[in-house]
Amino acid sequence: xxxxxxxxxxxxxxxxxxxxxxxxxxxxxxxxxxxxxxxxxxxxxxxxxxxxxxxxxxxxxxxxxxxxxxxxxxxxxxxxxxxxxxxxxxxxxxxxxxxxxxxxxxxxxxxxxxxxxxxxxxxxxxxxxxxxxxxxxxxxxxxxxxxxxxxxxxxxxxxxxxxxxxxxxxxxxxxxxxxxxxxxxxxxxxxxxxxxxxxxxxxxxxxxxxxxxxxxxx
Amino acid sequence: xxxxxxxxxxxxxxxxxxxxxxxxxxxxxxxxxxxxxxxxxxxxxxxxxxxxxxxxxxxxxxxxxxxxxxxxxxxxxxxxxxxxxxxxxxxxxxxxxxxxxxxxxxxxxxxxxxxxxxxxxxxxxxxxxxxxxxxxxxxxxxxxxxxxxxxxxxxxxxxxxxxxxxxxxxxxxxxxxxxxxxxxxxxxxxxxxxxxxxxxxxxxxxxxxxxxxxxxxx
Numbered sequence: 001x002x003x004x005x006x007x008x009x010x011x012x013x014x015x016x017x018x019x020x021x022x023x024x025x026x027x028x029x030x031x032x033x034x035x036x037x038x039x040x041x042x043x044x045x046x047x048x049x050x051x052x053x054x055x056x057x058x059x060x061x062x063x064x065x066x067x068x069x070x071x072x073x074x075x076x077x078x079x080x081x082x083x084x085x086x087x088x089x090x091x092x093x094x095x096x097x098x099x100x101x102x103x104x105x106x107x108x109x110x111x112x113x114x115x116x117x118x119x120x121x122x123x124x125x126x127x128x129x130x131x132x133x134x135x136x137x138x139x140x141x142x143x144x145x146x147x148x149x150x151x152x153x154x155x156x157x158x159x160x161x162x163x164x165x166x167x168x169x170x171x172x173x174x175x176x177x178x179x180x181x182x183x184x185x186x187x188x189x190x191x192x193x194x195x196x197x198x199x200x201x202x203x204x205x206x207x208x209x210x211x212x213x214x215x216x217x218x
Numbered sequence: 219x220x221x222x223x224x225x226x227x228x229x230x231x232x233x234x235x236x237x238x239x240x241x242x243x244x245x246x247x248x249x250x251x252x253x254x255x256x257x258x259x260x261x262x263x264x265x266x267x268x269x270x271x272x273x274x275x276x277x278x279x280x281x282x283x284x285x286x287x288x289x290x291x292x293x294x295x296x297x298x299x300x301x302x303x304x305x306x307x308x309x310x311x312x313x314x315x316x317x318x319x320x321x322x323x324x325x326x327x328x329x330x331x332x333x334x335x336x337x338x339x340x341x342x343x344x345x346x347x348x349x350x351x352x353x354x355x356x357x358x359x360x361x362x363x364x365x366x367x368x369x370x371x372x373x374x375x376x377x378x379x380x381x382x383x384x385x386x387x388x389x390x391x392x393x394x395x396x397x398x399x400x401x402x403x404x405x406x407x408x409x410x411x412x413x414x415x416x417x418x419x420x421x422x423x424x425x426x427x428x429x430x431x432x433x434x435x436x
Contacts, residue, residue: 088423121339136395150423162402162410163419165395166388173387174380177354184380192380200418201381202428205306205368210420 017055020045024056025066029108033063033120067117067124070109071131077102079138088146089210093194095142096171100186103175114176132168139164167197235273238263242274243284247326251281251338285335285342288327289349295320297356306364307428311412313360314389318404321393332394350386357382385415 011019023045027036038059042049056062081098082091103110113131117124140160147156174189191210199210229237241263245254256277260267274280299316300309321328331349335342358378365374392407413428 089420092419118336119339119343121337121343125337125339132391146419146423150425152423152425155425159410159413161399162392162395162407163414166392166411166414169391169394170384170388172391173350174384176387177380177383181379189380192377193384195377196381196384196418197414198418198420200414200416200421201310201364202307202416202421203418205364205370207368207370207373 013055016047016051020047020052020056020062021066021069024062025070025108025112028063028066028116029111033059033116033124038062063117063120063124064127066112067127067131070106070113071127073106073109074099074102074113075131075135075138078135082142084145088149089194089198091142091146092198093190093210095139096190096193097187099171100175100178100189103178104186107179110175111179114172115179132172135168136161136164139167170197231273234265234269238265238270238274238280239284239287242280243288243326243330246281246284246334247329251277251334251342256280281335281338281342282345284330285345285349288324288331289345291324292317292320292327292331293349293353293356296353300360302363306367307412307416309360309364310416311408313357314408314411315405317389318393318396318407321396322404325397328393329397332390333397350390353386354379354382357385388415 020041024036024041027040027044030036031040036059038049038052041062042052045052052062056065078095078098081094083094084091086094113128117128140163143160143163144153144156147153147160150156170193174193178184178189195204195210199208238259242254242259245258245262248254249258254277256267256270259280260270263270270280274283296313296316299312301312302309304312331346335346358381361378361381362371362374365371365378368374388411392411396402396407409428413422416428417426
């Protein structure tokens with residue numbers, strides 16, 4: 001048995017699985033689902049192909065696990081950026097900053113979650129659709145909490161899920177656009193979206209700009 | 219030869235093709251691409267299956283033609299609702315009204331364009347991606363024209379495509395959400411999005427609401 005494989009086998013299973021998933025995200029994002037091979041994944045992870053199958057199952061299982069792990073990492077990163085004690089505009093700003101910063105630092109994750117998962121379709125598209133629904137619920141809860149603080153809870157309750165669906169769609173769409181325009185910084189993207197959804201076109205055409213020092217509303 | 223088939227053959231080819239495409243949109247939206255059969259399409263269109271193949275090609279060709287036709291109808295409907303002489307907020311309002319009204323009246327088109335095309339993936343996802351890019355370009359041109367009128371053309375130029383990507387994504391996402399919440403009216407959806415992207419959360423949490431009689435900015 002070669003030294004490398006012997007050493008590899010001593011690592012705990014969860015560490016090994018993480019390495020294989022890391023490698024799989026890179027391979028799927030670079031080659032797409034159909035062109036990606038389990039040989040590539042094994043090679044990038046530095047393990048044998050049978051180990052990939054034993055630990056993570058078929059290529060389909062592996063892709064599904066990549067989607068689930070990357071979706072969870074993304075949602076956790078956004079949630080970690082938002083503190084309920086912040087003013088509403090700073091909550092939104094921090095959430096958007098966290099989102100675009102995650103996508104910028106983890107372009108392969110975003111490619112797998114969006115471009116690859118959607119182009120494969122089938123059950124993976126369903127998985128993405130469930131992740132979107134969860135993001136929308138989380139954002140809607142923030143909209144309702146904010147509306148309630150501002151004394152317009154009932155009004156917020158009615159439109160919260162729709163506004164959240166619009167906001168999530170706007171952020172996603174901008175992150176998809178970013179894949180083809182990588183020269184724009186994550187901070188600039190977040191500030192465009194902040195200007196759009198906090199100030200709105202009505203204020204933008206008057207020449208107003210939101211900044212973190214913009215007068216807060218609470 | 220049965221009377222019905224004889225009568226059918228007298229129709230001009232373009233009328234027949236339109237009927238088959240209409241039927242195909244219904245069948246694909248109801249059953250999904252994989253489960254839909256050419257027999258179903260022929261039956262709903264009231265033609266023979268060989269005629270479907272002769273006029274529109276394979277199932278894959280037929281689906282691609284459905285996507286292209288429905289995408290064009292949607293873009294045309296939105297463009298028809300927008301008049302460059304309107305104030306910027308009324309242009310946005312009219313465009314959004316046209317979009318949600320089209321989706322409401324043509325739920326099958328929207329299902330084929332979004333849910334089905336994305337869940338099939340492959341070249342169809344590419345087709346949808348090109349349609350999105352075209353919508354973003356059209357909206358960006360309106361943003362630049364509006365910014366230029368307001369004397370902030372240079373600023374609008376820089377952020378227009380990003381803002382347009384965000385707006386298109388917001389409208390799409392809300393229309394996808396609508397598929398699972400059909401009790402909301404198209405007018406209410408358009409007004410939620412108008413409130414979000416014209417006024418922004420900053421004004422919404424202060425209790426402001428945009429209506430077509432809201433003070434215009436020009």
